[in-house]
Amino acid sequence: MKQKIMISYVLLLSLLLVGCAKPSIDGTSTSTEASSAEKSATQRTAEISFVNNSDDTSAALTDKTVTFEEGTTLMTIMKDNFELVEDQGMITSIDGLAQDEGSGYYWTYTINDEMINTGANDTFLGENDQVVFTYEKFE
The missing domain is CATH 1.20.5 (Single alpha-helices involved in coiled-coils or other helix-helix interfaces)
Known part of the structure; x- marks a missing residue:
């Protein structure tokens, strides 16, 4: 039973x-x-632009609107869209303009006008973020 x-x-x-x-x-x-x-619902776009505050005006970087999947790191987005050199998650050269430790020039970046203190490997973008990479001297 x-x-x-x-x-x-x-x-x-x-x-x-x-x-x-x-x-x-x-x-x-x-x-x-x-x-x-x-997948199509998670596509995002962002604006990447550059400011060169050095005397080397021959290095002209082109601003670009980029498309990426939600959850993609800034480092991956940059590698997909620019010629990039990185060291331990920090961007050291973009399209041939490399940081110069001897002269004190480094790359920094802001997202939506806020200074970011994390490496690009640990940074994620949202929809329509405005990213500005600045090449400037620190003393």
Whole structure:
């Protein structure tokens, strides 16, 4: 008798699980469609611009609007869009304009006019953020 109850219980549970599954209208899996919609929903854009406060005016950096996936680090965004050199998560050269420790020139950056004190590896951007990289002298 216990065996019949157990079998009935398993069959009922199986039918319940199958009945709760959401069928696809065209017979294809909806998970692919959902993940595509999710990806397009997480696309973000930001403005990256540059200020060169050195005497080297030959290094002209071009501002750019970038597109990226939500959750992408600033370092990855920069590597995808500019010629970049980094050291331990800190950007040391952008499009050939490298920091010069001897002269005291370094790269800093702000996001939406706020000075950021973390490395680009630890920084994430939001939608329509304004990032300004400044090459300037520190004494």
